[in-house]
Amino acid sequence: MTERSHEELASVLCDLFGLAAAGADVTPVGRGAMGQVWRLTVSGASYAVKEHLWGVDERAVARGAAFQRAADAVGVRSPRNVPTPGGGLVGHLPEALGGSGVRLYEWQEGPAARPDAAETPQRLGKLMARLHGLALEAKDPPEPWYETVDEVDWEHLAGASAARQPWQEQLVEALPGLRSLAALVTPSKPDDRILCHLDVQCSNVVDTDRGWVLLDWDDTGAGCADREMAMALLRWFASDGVDGDAIGRTMTAYREAGGTAVLDPERSFAMHAASCLNFVAAQARLALDDAHAEHHADAEKRLINVLTALPDLATYREVERFAMSCDGGKGGAAT
């Protein structure tokens, strides 16, 4: 986007959210799978703008905002959602600027939380215990993304051997691993479900001078505490070898703060496995979709990243073992 259209975007955003537009500016912050984030600066204040490139589910927005409020009341901080003058949380860009739904949040200054920082296990354990302690009822069913893997034609996605792109070569190598992950995927039991954030990872935590702030409540929905805990431990402490000490300390802090989820080697990793597989399949389809050529390069990059860091069953076992060690290896929650 040119300088001129940055100005245009800034002014339209101010208009949508009822801010004075004089001197407003936007700069790109990051591009995730679901959208583009901008920093909007206006009248000395800063906002994060999330442009949802694949549409916005208003029901999910309301669910996320309600969970954010409940979590705030128990000490889990998050950026304030800035409403439109009409009181909604989503604005719509004009077609000439892409037509996407956009949301505005107060900007949080600071680096992303680091898994290797000394205080991270303590903070993460406490944060998860507070979220799970709410045990809010999940009114909607879980997203299939976390629970099932559709029949995927991996051979088709991997392409013909003579004309494979680098990500497809990697996909071929990963196929046995993907199949063993698929064998772990099971739906959650309705009685085990509560409202979960479902995306607690370092890039969604800003380490501000007032402590951690949790971002990205867009995926809030039905989940199981143990599955969310397994997912968080994997994402924070198993991307470059398994950090057993950090896992043990996180679980200890989680228990001390009242967290009761217990990892079950047979069931707790199903959500992580399902989301990995669904992510790979979705990005591979996107990378091959002629109607979305503008997304191919990003999809290919994401595929290389995820296929390079694909978990295996041994990693799951190791994470589970370290997590259990805080309960004396017996797997019972502290009472």
Ligand SMILES: Nc1ncnc2c1ncn2[C@@H]1O[C@H](COP(=O)(O)OP(=O)(O)O)[C@@H](O)[C@H]1O
């Ligand atoms: N309120 C905010 N304050 C500061 N940075 C933010 C804020 N919201 C988002 N960001 C930055 O933008 C990135 C992407 O935003 P996020 O809501 O996590 O979207 P995505 O769905 O792409 O992960 C975050 O990792 C963070 O670096």
Ligand SMILES: [Mg+2]
């Ligand atoms: Mg995010």
